[in-house]
Amino acid sequence: MITLFHHPKTRSTRFIFLLEELEAPYRLQRVTMRRSDGTGAVDPANPHPHGKVPAISDDGIVVFESPAIALYLTDRFPKNRLGPLADDPARGAYLSWLCYYTSVLEPAFMSKFMNTDVPRGTAGWVPVDEAMGTVIGLLSRGLYILGKHFSAADVLYGTTFAMFGESPLMPKSPVVHDYVQRIVTRPAFARAQALDDGG
Numbered sequence: 001m002i003t004l005f006h007h008p009k010t011r012s013t014r015f016i017f018l019l020e021e022l023e024a025p026y027r028l029q030r031v032t033m034r035r036s037d038g039t040g041a042v043d044p045a046n047p048h049p050h051g052k053v054p055a056i057s058d059d060g061i062v063v064f065e066s067p068a069i070a071l072y073l074t075d076r077f078p079k080n081r082l083g084p085l086a087d088d089p090a091r092g093a094y095l096s097w098l099c100y101y102t103s104v105l106e107p108a109f110m111s112k113f114m115n116t117d118v119p120r121g122t123a124g125w126v127p128v129d130e131a132m133g134t135v136i137g138l139l140s141r142g143l144y145i146l147g148k149h150f151s152a153a154d155v156l157y158g159t160t161f162a163m164f165g166e167s168p169l170m171p172k173s174p175v176v177h178d179y180v181q182r183i184v185t186r187p188a189f190a191r192a193q194a195l196d197d198g199g
């Protein structure tokens with residue numbers, strides 16, 4: 001049984017969405033966390049090394065960091081084919097775009113949010129317009145990050161774009177708008193929103 005260490009309206013909400021998509025057996029364990037307004041505290045029950053969410057425990061096997069959790073869960077619960085397995089030619093793209101999400105895209109948004117330049121040749125990411133240009137190009141060629149098929153990568157990208165849809169950080173793009181609609185109209189997304197505050 002999977003335990004999802006969760007705090008409402010955070011990066012852990014998207015893993016309720018993924019677990020619902022996977023039809024995996026799971027329970028939510030609501031934890032406290034440090035908040036941007038200075039309130040809150042690390043919850044000693046949360047196994048993430050910095051007390052962040054999400055983290056999961058699979059009967060004692062702990063996994064943290066969103067791409068690692070997505071990969072672990074789609075390997076562990078392959079029934080609904082939400083992540084290409086090791087012998088699938090799409091595996092390389094899957095691993096790449098999962099890692100790109102936290103290694104390139106999130107830092108790119110954070111640089112823009114903090115109004116800091118991205119040092120070329122030093123930073124491991126690129127300016128957000130370059131990163132989003134790449135992602136928009138990808139989504140112009142297919143319905144989802146991996147092309148024809150919805151995968152756990154879309155849980156990361158789609159929920160982020162849904163959340164920042166109206167933000168000045170996000171370039172306006174009909175491609176992204178249509179993509180977000182495909183993600184947020186999935187029944188599992190609605191179930192996750194209903195369960196977000198603990199059900």
Ligand SMILES: N[C@@H](CCC(=O)N[C@@H](CS)C(=O)NCC(=O)O)C(=O)O
Nearest residue numbers: 010011033034051052053054065066
């Ligand atoms: N790199 C982590 C980021 C997780 C993260 O920063 N989560 C926020 C909530 S959205 C958090 O737990 N913040 C509390 C803190 O920073 O102590 C991931 O992608 O899983």
